[in-house]
Amino acid sequence: MAPSVAELKGDEATNPALTGKPKLSHPFYYPYFDVKEQFPPTQLFEHNDPGARADPAKPHLLTANTTTRDISPYIGTEITGVQISQLSKEGLDELALFAAERKVLLFRDQDFKDIGPERQIEIAKHFGPIQRHPTSGNVKGYPEFHVVYRDPEHDVFRDYRGRDRASGVSWHSDISYEKQPPSTTFFFILDQPGVGGDTLFLSQVEAYKRLSPEFQKRLEGLRAVHSAVQQAEFSEQRGGPVRREPVETEHPLVRKHPVTGEKALYVNEGFTRRIVGFKKEESDLILNFLFNHVAKGADFQIRATYAPGTVVVWDNRVTAHSATVDFDNTVLRHAVRLTPQAEVPIPA
Template sequence: MSPSVAELQAATVDHVQAVKENIKEQEAAQTAEVVDKGPSYPFYFPYFDVDEKFPVTQLFDHVDPGLRADPKKPHLLTPNVKTSNISPYLGTEVSGVQLSELSAEGRDELALFVAERKVVIFRDQDFKDIGPDRQIEFAKYFGPIQRHPTSGNVKGYPEFHVVYRDATHDRFREYTGANRANHTSWHSDVSYEKQPPGTTLFFILDQPETGGGDTLFLSQVEAYKRLSPEFQKRLEGLRAVHSAVPQAEFSRKRNGPVRREPVETEHPLVRVHPVTGEKALYVNQGFTKHIVGFRTEESEYLLKFLFDHLAKGADFQIRARYEPGTVVLWDNRLTAHSATPDYSTTFRRHAVRLTPQAEVPTEGPPQA
């Protein structure tokens, strides 16, 4: 027997009520998901003090720790350590060793290993929990730590460069251009310094639950090798200007700090690594502005070719994937990298970089 009109109306009312209740439950669940409980490591929340000032950076003597290393790396790559290469040209994942427990010999070998592999990803590290003083002490082994003139640091600890992005903090997208179709931005950190960074350290604190937020790296060594011998010869001997001015202007416009007046520095277009002796391009779209001695059009044309060569070289690039306890070290002299802001800002990405400076870039032979 078919249901009556009254029964159909009652069933419809019950169904509508059930749908409404279901929608309310979903909305409540979504609201609960986006409640911001704050960063897991509030001590490292980015700190901006417009009154903080740094002195002009002075030149210093630098001897790379990798020059002292045992090539067999017995203190770093012990029998319990597992390694897996991501690419033939750069990138190795490592498990079974704690960076915080390395001896001086182990740190020497680490510097050499990072120079050889360009990017090394260490898993299951306790590094984020050993405290700021030990973290800084570890990084200083590789050189004086660069204090960033405009980025967020940690109050009382200007050695830390804090990387932070969430729903209310999206400085990266602002800096790279909010109207861009993509936000890939290849750069070598603070290459405008007279003595730019060498062995660089980056550790993750909070990351998106949905994945994403990886870092892309490329080998400037392999990028140089891909060029024809005649073109390589044309590049050698050229110098380019690396500028901190746009970075400082961006910070000033948003009432941020400029802790040291911006510098512009000439570096060789092709540099030689002091330990491995490898030649590498030393240009990046973030900071390299023009080639010394070239007309404007000539410089723009050559730099555009080099920037495109780097960006399109997927076969000498890798993607470094983060997970809890990840610490990444890379050689800033031999690589360029880009963040990938491919995650919703309802999630937080929070990390810290320590950036030891190295030698004045040279196109001459490696150190003896």
């Protein structure tokens, strides 16, 4: 069995980086940066979505012991009575389908003693090869983990979005610049403020549906450039790692989910830079409209609230999200993400 987080707490005594830090519930996952660490370019691969194998009734996931509560009609379901670490392959297939249908799933009261790093990685790999982030902190010896960490001395995400911004909201879909961006994504909440530090999520499917049929037709067939350059430059300026040459990739503005067939907008202000074939003014006009459209869509957004032991699962193909940095910087927030990659986006 993989070592439990409880068994790994001894790292706190031997890891000099933790000296003087707030008391971490899971010090094993403290962010690790090695500027010499290098990853090869990501390679194209054949992807078979596990949701396509799932029983639509989801008998291995939604058992008699399971309770669900939809957060909104369009996006988000809270689930209790399921331990992700105990799901069979059939249950994980059904999880992929349920995440595609409901966009975001919040699994409460997960027992992290049964889900150490190897089991976490094993589960995530069921959904595709795990992206190794080119610039973020990872876990020493486990580069598959993307570490989200904020304490009084470390607030890299605030620096990234800009300290002179009036709002900390920054909508994005994770690593959308990859040739094969992610699908079913896992976010493990380790330490969390008592109030605040939530995540905003929105349905890109419903955002697309709200547009007029004529405008929808004009967006379909267009392609946009998603770029990792700004992210890499920011890390380099801070003396951080750039483990892989930053890529720029064209994706359809409207993509189709391979299992549900739903059409979704696929633009986000975090990584989408320009529409292919358009002049700058034309591209900016359309992209800024779409960015504004999704940002103002409170009726197809949710605010996902967390507690330690929550595992959040979402489908990056049909959602966008933003952190909410609404808690004092003396409060610790700590989580880790595993980001399996999926198919090359399918045009609508």
